[in-house]
Amino acid sequence: MATRRAGDLEARLTDWGRVYGGGRYGLAEGIQSPLGSMIKWGGRPPSGLGQEPATPEADEVHAAVRALQRQSEGRMPAAILQEEYFYPGQPVDAKMRRIARDTRTEVSRAQYYQLLRLAKVYVAGRLRISFSCEDDAL
Numbered sequence: 450m451a452t453r454r455a456g457d458l459e460a461r462l463t464d465w466g467r468v469y470g471g472g473r474y475g476l477a478e479g480i481q482s483p484l485g486s487m488i489k490w491g492g493r494p495p496s497g498l499g500q501e502p503a504t505p506e507a508d509e510v511h512a513a514v515r516a517l518q519r520q521s522e523g524r525m526p527a528a529i530l531q532e533e534y535f536y537p538g539q540p541v542d543a544k545m546r547r548i549a550r551d552t553r554t555e556v557s558r559a560q561y562y563q564l565l566r567l568a569k570v571y572v573a574g575r576l577r578i579s580f581s582c583e584d585d586a587l
Contacts, residue, residue, distance in 0.1 A: 458573045458580060465510035466534025513575035517568060526568035528552055533565055 517523040
């Protein structure tokens, strides 16, 4: 088994956000997978829509995040992880407002970063990737 270098978690999360985020597969519309996209379009999505195929690595990350969501204390960390990687470059305040609207729970900036770190540690564990300080850099 090959060892992974530090930063692989961040690369995998970024890839997951690029593939699954931004509405590419209609997550914002309630479609939860590439299969949902195929159902929406009655087959493969029309070309030229900027659809990116899901990678096995992105699918693994998505499965880990979904497992986190299913835990009673994991819903908020999973929501924050999605906000962070589905909407890169947006201000944290905007992400916090969207989370408050969607979950009906407000979090402080400190809580946001604590829960983000918790979610990253969980996903790293599920993927059997070591978590390092480099992965925690924001």
